[in-house]
């Protein structure tokens with residue numbers, strides 16, 4: 001289908017005349033030679049540059065047949081195939097899913113899964129308005145993680161849920177929370193304050209969860225608050241605080257609200273850690289410990305959710321989960337199988353830029369998300385693509401909250417077709433129609449790879465992910481190549497034969513990304529002097545315009561705040 005028709009289906013409007021240049025770009029009508037880029041030769045054999053390892057034989061790994069991107073029955077079902085498997089000791093209950101979901105479930109007294117949302121009213125007295133809102137959202141049947149996760153949470157059990165990106169984990173915890181919150185408390189004397197808490201690693205994700213929660217709670221008078229400066233101010237009023245039912249927050253916002261004494265977690269009964277493996281990593285762990293300590297209710301129910309949960313992090317989770325039930329959908333730490341994945345050796349930084357320009361020249365379907373490893377590189381690549389005349393924007397943590405929100409909004413609406421992003425956008429963000437993810441910079445961990453590419457191929461839709469690597473990344477390629485292999489994708493054998501990185505090297509990479517040549521320097525390298533000067537001037541002018549725009553925006557914000 002035509003990319004623009006596809007985007008317009010989601011309500012976005014495109015002025016093809018005004019953006020005729022971009023339209024031709026995205027439709028692949030622009031001649032490749034106009035772009036003065038040399039074509040990269042994609043090879044299945046070990047590139048000479050990588051032969052310093054002196055061991056790998058070339059050839060495509062053909063041990064597995066490639067899975068089709070759509071499910072075999074053509075239904076928009078997130079999961080396919082039945083594969084239930086016992087894990088752990090024989091004393092644990094193991095559920096065999098009667099439906100077409102690959103689920104492994106361990107723990108004591110595992111609740112029976114649901115086959116349909118309707119069952120929730122008879123089994124758990126879930127209010128009809130809630131189920132009506134589920135139907136209104138277009139969810140006709142529960143996804144794998146929902147079939148098992150929802151009853152586990154409704155039976156007030158602790159839960160560790162690991163399910164692929166885009167498989168509906170948000171609803172798997174929101175629906176039970178609303179089911180357990182009961183009727184909204186209206187009388188001031190009975191109000192105790194927040195009874196449920198959802199923690200997510202980024203503001204953007206917290207905001208997205210908030211939007212989903214509002215949709216699901218439509219018609220019910222629960223007070224749902226996403227913590228930010230404005231709401232924190234409002235919560236200084238004790239009476240306002242008592243009215244809150246559910247708080248959604250990042251760890252940092254919550255800890256500073258706790259320190260300011262404007263949030264009280266004594267009555268929290270349900271705590272969800274979304275993207276739990278990220279939250280339990282160094283950097284967030286201390287804050288999570290503070291939050292756990294502040295949730296002092298004896299009946300506190302805790303649940304962790306993620307698409308990835310490495311064993312070491314799960315061990316940390318198990319220190320605070322009480323007799324948890326563990327639900328794994330699909331293969332643990334694997335990519336969603338509706339994503340077609342490619343790994344591309346580009347030789348050098350110049351090669352990466354050429355590869356991206358080739359890809360664009362050949363025609364790509366927006367929306368496209370491009371990941372880089374740092375704020376500087378995001379800015380550089382953004383300016384390169386802007387210079388190329390693309391409808392592009394950039395999002396990273398150095399941009400103001402208002403700018404970040406606006407960029408995300410415009411990307412969702414289809415007003416921005418290519419978004420350059422840092423790791424900030426890698427987790428949880430639900431951009432429904434993303435057709436392509438490009439890992440311009442090789443991800444620092446396998447988990448990062450899985451989450452980044454998981455921005456496409458969501459809710460059973462097909463998607464594509466291309467990952468570039470250079471000689472410098474070669475030591476880390478094998479782990480990602482194994483993810484491709486596990487998802488049934490074709491992988492050149494030499495990638496699988498590369499040596500594993502040592503634990504030390506992995507730790508180093510996790511701490512600090514690989515040093516790379518600047519994108520702008522790489523961009524200038526292949527050009528004539530005059531072209532390079534012209535390019536530099538254009539980028540400078542665009543930076544100036546952007547800074548002027550941002551300054552004006554900030555002044556407007558201040559003026560508005562003062563008016564308020």
Ligand SMILES: Nc1ncnc2c1ncn2[C@@H]1O[C@H](COP(=O)(O)OP(=O)(O)OP(=O)(O)O)[C@@H](O)[C@H]1O
Pocket residue numbers: 138139140141142143146163164165166167168169170171306307427428429430432454458459
């Ligand atoms: N039962 C359902 N049927 C169809 N679509 C659903 C269902 N439940 C959720 N979805 C849709 O699936 C998409 C992905 O859901 P969600 O964002 O919760 O995924 P996730 O598993 O949390 O992904 P990630 O690991 O990336 O955070 C959303 O657009 C959501 O609206």
